[in-house]
Amino acid sequence: xxxxxxxxxxxxxxxxxxxxxxxxxxxxxxxxxxxxxxxxxxxxxxxxxxxxxxxxxxxxxxxxxxxxxxxxxxxxxxx
Numbered sequence: 001x002x003x004x005x006x007x008x009x010x011x012x013x014x015x016x017x018x019x020x021x022x023x024x025x026x027x028x029x030x031x032x033x034x035x036x037x038x039x040x041x042x043x044x045x046x047x048x049x050x051x052x053x054x055x056x057x058x059x060x061x062x063x064x065x066x067x068x069x070x071x072x073x074x075x076x077x078x079x
């Protein structure tokens with residue numbers, strides 16, 4: 001699909017220095033995909049806010065000890 005967008009001249013110059021005029025579309029598409037993916041991930045993170053209680057966990061007293069115990073409980077882990 002063709003899409004008409006406005007990009008400032010200085011940005012186009014930097015783009016052309018990096019990828020050349022024939023590489024613009026692929027570069028812009030890749031950058032948009034990355035930005036959309038990042039935005040989606042942040043949306044998922046924000047939607048999870050508050051889903052875990054602030055207290056009442058096994059790890060509350062000593063988080064480092066809890067992590068060590070979890071690691072030791074995994075038979076695939078060496079050491």
